Amino acid sequence: MDSTVALKPKKPPACNPCKARRVLCHPQPNGAPCPRCVERRVLCTTTPVPRGRPRKNFPHQPLLSSLQVTGLDLHPGPCFESSEKCPDLSPEFVSHCFEELRMDARYAHPTIAATSIRSDMRAVAFDINLLPPQSRVLALCMVTYGSLWSYHESVLGSGPQPESMLDQTFSSSRQELLKCGVRRAPVYRALRAEAFKAAWEIGAILMPSNENAATCYLLDLMDQTSFGSAGRPWATAHFAHLRTLVPNWWLSGSMLSTGGFPRWTGALLVDCIISARRRTPLVITRQDQLLLCGKEPPSLENLISSLENSINSSDWSTFHWASLRPYLYHMTSLARQLHDTLTGEYAHSGPLSEAAILTFINTLSKLHAALSLLLDRLEHTPNVPGGAIYTLSLGFAGLALPFYHEVQYRESACNNVSQNARLQALREQAHDMAVLGGRALAHGIRMLPQPHCLPYHWTAVRDWAEFLLREADGSGNGNRPLAREATRDLETFARELKHLGYSLDAASTPEATALIERLEKHVDRALVSLFAPVSPVLVLIHLHDH
Known part of the structure; x- marks a missing residue:
C-alpha cells in the first residue's frame, strides 16, 4: 500500500435528532447543523459516543464487565425529557x-x-x-x-x-x-x-x-x-x-x-437574595465580590453621612449614582454575613450566637436608614428608572424576611428558658425589620414600569404576601380595619401575583389562587370601611374597578 495515499477522514457521528428518528444523518463540519435539522427547524446537537474496543490492560476491566452485564449506566446523566411538544x-x-x-x-x-x-x-x-x-x-x-x-x-x-x-x-x-x-x-x-x-x-x-x-x-x-x-x-x-x-x-x-461595577454589584446582590430566600449555600465568595464589584467602599456610617449631607447638593442627580454601589455592596456583604453566622451549614452545626443576631440587626437598621435616604432623593430626581428603586428595595426586603424566619425558628427550637426569653425579644426586633421590608418591597413594585414581567421573583412575592396576610389576620383578630398603607401594600401584592400568573402556572395550584383571594378579601373589607361613611354607591364603583 502506498504510504503517500491520504487516509480517508472518518465520518463525524450522527446528530441526536437523526439518531432518534433512525434516519441517515449528514454531519456538517465545524459544528454546523445537519441539513435534516435545518429543514425541520429543530436544534441539532450531537453526543459523542466512545468507539473502539476497550484496552486489554485496563486495570478495572472485571468491574466494567460486571457493570455492563447488569446493564448499569456508568455515566447516567440527568433526564431532561418532556411529554410536551416544542413549538417550531x-x-x-x-x-x-x-x-x-x-x-x-x-x-x-x-x-x-x-x-x-x-x-x-x-x-x-x-x-x-x-x-x-x-x-x-x-x-x-x-x-x-x-x-x-x-x-x-x-x-x-x-x-x-x-x-x-x-x-x-x-x-x-x-x-x-x-x-x-x-x-x-x-x-x-x-x-x-x-x-x-x-x-x-x-x-x-x-x-x-x-x-x-x-x-x-x-x-x-x-x-x-x-x-x-x-x-x-x-x-x-x-x-x-x-x-x-x-x-x-x-x-x-x-x-x-x-456594565461596570454598579451593574455587577446589583447582579451579585440579587443572586445572594435567591440563596437567602431558598436557604441554599451561597455561591458568591468575598473574592468574587472584589473581582466583580471592585474594592470595598467606605463604611455604612460614611455612606449615611454622605447621604444626609447631600440634601443641599446642587448636583444630586450625579451624586446618587455614586451612592448606589456602596449601598448594594454593603447589602451583599450582609447577605454573606447572614449565611456565615446564622443560616449556613456551619452556623447550624454549633450553638446559636446571640451576638451575631444583634450585629445583624444593627447593620440591617443602618442599611434601612441608608435606603430611606436614597429613596427620598431618588424619587425627587427626574428620569430615575423604577427598576433601580425596585432593586434597592428588594435588597433590604430580601434579607429582612429570611432573617426573621431564622430567628423565629431558633426561638421555637430553644429549650433554655432564659435564652428563650432573650430570643423572643430579638425575634420582635427582627419582626419590626420584616415589617419595614414588606413596605419597602411593595413600594419598589409600585415603582416598576407598567407593564413589567419578572417571573423569577414569584417565590419572593408569594412569601411576602403570606407574611403580610399573617400580619393582617392578626390585626385585631381580623376585625379591626387595616391602615391605609397596609391595605395598599396588600393590594400591590395581589396585583403582582395576578400579573405573575400570566407567566407562570399559578392558577393550577389551589394555594396560589386562595392566596390571591385572601389578599383581595382584606383589601375589599378595608375599602368598605374606608368609603362607607361617604357613599355606598362610591364603594360599589371602587370595588367594581378594583
Whole structure:
C-alpha cells in the first residue's frame, strides 16, 4: 500500500435528532447543523459516543464487565425529557421571544452583555440553527425564558390573549391572566427541557466561555421559576466560569462593556437574595465580590453621612449614582454575613450566637436608614428608572424576611428558658425589620414600569404576601380595619401575583389562587370601611374597578 495515499477522514457521528428518528444523518463540519435539522427547524446537537474496543490492560476491566452485564449506566446523566411538544423554532418565533420582548431586566445581565448573542442572532436573521453550538444553546435558553411572557400563538395557543404587552384591558382581568399561565405551561416545560438537554450535551456546565456562562446563568434563573434543585448547580457553574473569564476581561478592557461595577454589584446582590430566600449555600465568595464589584467602599456610617449631607447638593442627580454601589455592596456583604453566622451549614452545626443576631440587626437598621435616604432623593430626581428603586428595595426586603424566619425558628427550637426569653425579644426586633421590608418591597413594585414581567421573583412575592396576610389576620383578630398603607401594600401584592400568573402556572395550584383571594378579601373589607361613611354607591364603583 502506498504510504503517500491520504487516509480517508472518518465520518463525524450522527446528530441526536437523526439518531432518534433512525434516519441517515449528514454531519456538517465545524459544528454546523445537519441539513435534516435545518429543514425541520429543530436544534441539532450531537453526543459523542466512545468507539473502539476497550484496552486489554485496563486495570478495572472485571468491574466494567460486571457493570455492563447488569446493564448499569456508568455515566447516567440527568433526564431532561418532556411529554410536551416544542413549538417550531422559526425565525419569526425566535425573533418575537428574543427581540421584541425585553420586559425583564435579566436580559441586561452583565454576563449576557459579555456575549455577542444579540448581534449574532441578527446576523443569521434569527435562524437559530445557523449559529455555532454554544451560541445556539444560549439563544435557545433566551428564547425559552422569553416565552414566559410571550403572547405568541405558538405559546398561548387558541383563546383570549393580549394584543401586546401594553394591552391594559386584557391585563385587568384576573381570570384571563391566570388562564394564560396555564396555557403557557406545557410549551414552556417543553422548551425548558430542550434547553437543559442541549446545554448538558455541549458541556456548558464544564467548559468556561462567555456563551456557556450566560447559558448557566439563564438555566439557574429558570430554576427559580420551577422550584428546582436545592444545590443550584447551574449557578455554581456560572460563577466558576466567571472566575476563569473575568481576569481576561480585565486584561482586554472589556469589563466596562459588561456594565461596570454598579451593574455587577446589583447582579451579585440579587443572586445572594435567591440563596437567602431558598436557604441554599451561597455561591458568591468575598473574592468574587472584589473581582466583580471592585474594592470595598467606605463604611455604612460614611455612606449615611454622605447621604444626609447631600440634601443641599446642587448636583444630586450625579451624586446618587455614586451612592448606589456602596449601598448594594454593603447589602451583599450582609447577605454573606447572614449565611456565615446564622443560616449556613456551619452556623447550624454549633450553638446559636446571640451576638451575631444583634450585629445583624444593627447593620440591617443602618442599611434601612441608608435606603430611606436614597429613596427620598431618588424619587425627587427626574428620569430615575423604577427598576433601580425596585432593586434597592428588594435588597433590604430580601434579607429582612429570611432573617426573621431564622430567628423565629431558633426561638421555637430553644429549650433554655432564659435564652428563650432573650430570643423572643430579638425575634420582635427582627419582626419590626420584616415589617419595614414588606413596605419597602411593595413600594419598589409600585415603582416598576407598567407593564413589567419578572417571573423569577414569584417565590419572593408569594412569601411576602403570606407574611403580610399573617400580619393582617392578626390585626385585631381580623376585625379591626387595616391602615391605609397596609391595605395598599396588600393590594400591590395581589396585583403582582395576578400579573405573575400570566407567566407562570399559578392558577393550577389551589394555594396560589386562595392566596390571591385572601389578599383581595382584606383589601375589599378595608375599602368598605374606608368609603362607607361617604357613599355606598362610591364603594360599589371602587370595588367594581378594583
